[in-house]
Amino acid sequence: VVASAEEAEVVEVADPENLCYLTQTTLSLDEAGQIISVLKRRFPRIQGPPGQDICYATENRQQAVKRRAPESDLLLVVGSQNSSNSRRLVEVGGNLGVGGYLIDDERCIEPSWLEGVKKVTITAGASAPEVLVQRVVDHLQERYGFGRVEEVEVIEENVKFPLPAELAQQQRRLTQIASL
Structure with missing residues (x-):
């Protein structure tokens, strides 16, 4: 486990040619970016996840x-x-x-x-x-006594997660029953 850019500078690995990294999903984006930059500089063949793995x-x-x-x-x-x-x-x-x-x-x-x-x-x-x-x-x-409240949506969160298959099937059954 590498927790900082400083640790990434000194971490020793068994096989630098066969290496990958993952990040904790709740890390600071800036910290994760710094750590990844150091790892990529030190280990040019390092592989990361196919997509963004920060939540x-x-x-x-x-x-x-x-x-x-x-x-x-x-x-x-x-x-x-x-x-x-x-x-x-x-x-x-x-x-x-x-x-x-x-x-x-x-x-x-x-x-x-x-x-x-x-x-x-x-x-x-x-x-x-x-x-x-x-x-x-x-x-x-x-x-x-704070008066004005301004709700600011900097980034719209519109991610939707599908129901697990079992629940989706139950939902379809309930919808069918309700339509009878």
């Missing part, structure tokens, strides 16, 4: 933070403390000079975080329910 939701949220956080005074990321992709979102903001916090919900917000803050960017980890994000927005408006 689309993780990638989209990281790109959104990169575009929106620099305009903000504070970044709040709604997500679990053990969520890799949620922690990465805070890191992405921090790398842009924007202070941020990973919160489970609105009850985790400390009043001191908001002192002198005029604009907050709120995002969520890939698996955080939308209702938690809305509760954070409501809390900031009701308790701290």
Whole structure:
């Protein structure tokens, strides 16, 4: 396991001519890109996956933070403390000079975080329910007087996953029964 570009610079492999890499689906895009660049430079024959293997939701949220956080005074990321992709979102903001916090919900917000803050960017980890994000927005408006809320869709998430075959078959049966 290679966890940084520095480690990629020194990793030793048994057969540099027969090598492939995969990435954790919730890695920071920037970190993954740096690691892959080093590996490709050191091992020109290294093979990667046929497509993008960073989770689309993780990638989209990281790109959104990169575009929106620099305009903000504070970044709040709604997500679990053990969520890799949620922690990465805070890191992405921090790398842009924007202070941020990973919160489970609105009850985790400390009043001191908001002192002198005029604009907050709120995002969520890939698996955080939308209702938690809305509760954070409501809390900031009701308790701290933040007025205007601008929902910005930086990247449309329109990925649809097909039902597994068994469920699709059951759905067809139920549709047939309902039409009788």
